Amino acid sequence: MKIIEGNLRLNGNERVAIICGRFNHIITDRLVEGAQDSFKRHGGDDSKLDLILVPGAFEIPFALSKALSSGKYDAVCCVGAVIRGATPHFDYISAEATKGIATAAMQAGLPVSNGVLTTDTIEQAIERAGSKAGNKGAEAMTTIVEMLSLYNEMEK
Numbered sequence: 001m002k003i004i005e006g007n008l009r010l011n012g013n014e015r016v017a018i019i020c021g022r023f024n025h026i027i028t029d030r031l032v033e034g035a036q037d038s039f040k041r042h043g044g045d046d047s048k049l050d051l052i053l054v055p056g057a058f059e060i061p062f063a064l065s066k067a068l069s070s071g072k073y074d075a076v077c078c079v080g081a082v083i084r085g086a087t088p089h090f091d092y093i094s095a096e097a098t099k100g101i102a103t104a105a106m107q108a109g110l111p112v113s114n115g116v117l118t119t120d121t122i123e124q125a126i127e128r129a130g131s132k133a134g135n136k137g138a139e140a141m142t143t144i145v146e147m148l149s150l151y152n153e154m155e156k
């Protein structure tokens, strides 16, 4: 049986964008740091990494669609933080962001990852932004690294 699987190595030529919803930026700044750190640690060239900032998670899918159709990127890592206590329309914003990211990714056929936190409390968001539950921005970028490699393998 031939197993096709990605590895966790970049070659330094990959052009990647991070799209970040600025809302709750105390959290999302940490997610961006984690994503950038993961990109560089896996061999990415920082000069080929762009950060695209949008107002909030709701806007991520719109910028994602545009980034994917621009031809400028090989993959896009999305980060944001939707916190239930912070918004009465939590379910609406988190559902739209999640659905929109998946739809744009399917249409483009390029690696896209979803590092948008959807938590009940700010404490849960802090835990996932570089403290006891890791950094979901870093995890989302590591997923991009593996998927870029997998797509290359699948084309061989």
Ligand code: INI
Binding pocket: 021, 022, 023, 024, 055, 056, 057, 058, 059, 080, 081, 082, 083, 084, 086, 087, 093
């Ligand atoms: N955007 C977020 O990313 N997280 C939130 O918790 C949030 N809250 O609490 O409202 C939020 N709202 C803004 C939203 O994403 C849009 O920017 C806004 O509705 C304008 O379209």
